[in-house]
Amino acid sequence: MFINLLNKSQERTVNAHNEANQTDAFKHVLRTAPVGQAQDITGWWRVDQSVTDKGDTDNNDDGTYNLPPNIRFAVTAIANSAAEQTIQIYVDDKMVAQWRDWSTESKNTQTQVLPSGRGKVQVKVLANGKPSLIDGRHVGMAGKTNFFLVATEDGTDNDYNDCLVVINWPLG
Structure with missing residues (x-):
């Protein structure tokens, strides 16, 4: 699995991938830096699914x-x-x-x-x-x-x- 998030306005990227034979489900290789200039670092992270799509940042939620x-x-x-x-x-x-x-x-x-x-x-x-x-x-x-x-x-x-x-x- 490979995930890449790109912030186009700042030309920065965050990406993560699992190694093919990895046994630990939450250990990923992470990268964050200007596009194409980052070294891999090892880190821990978890993704939780929100139960809603509300909560934007424009302070105009309908509650x-x-x-x-x-x-x-x-x-x-x-x-x-x-x-x-x-x-x-x-x-x-x-x-x-x-x-x-x-x-x-x-x-x-x-x-x-x-x-x-x-x-x-x-x-x-x-x-x-x-x-x-x-x-x-x-x-x-x-x-x-x-x-x-x-x-x-x-x-x-x-x-x-x-x-x-x-x-x-x-x-x-």
Whole structure:
């Protein structure tokens, strides 16, 4: 197997390949440098598959994430704004939880445990009744624990910390 990633804008490459008779599945030869100028180095790496294609870097996410179907997941929010934050959680396009909070002291809301249904979960946050901008990322840890970290911006200072929502699974 041979994998090559090319950043055309900076003319740099990262590539990896397994040796033909290699017995260790995670040992690869890695290269990163200007195209054609790198020496091979030995390193360790792991590739994890994200459960969603969301989490781009344009801070204009719609708050929809794909979780595994038919599991329980937890949702906790941190209100960090003088504006009232309304957090809404949708599963398979149906609102299943809603709560309001505000704080300038990073106050946590009560964690709610919800079923994932078919797996489509959406976070919506309103600040004083107006939709907030949302940016979310999937973070997998140790290949087992998963988080969606959601940051929102209510439009006053562009700091994306007005309401922070944490979705985590598996539970138990």
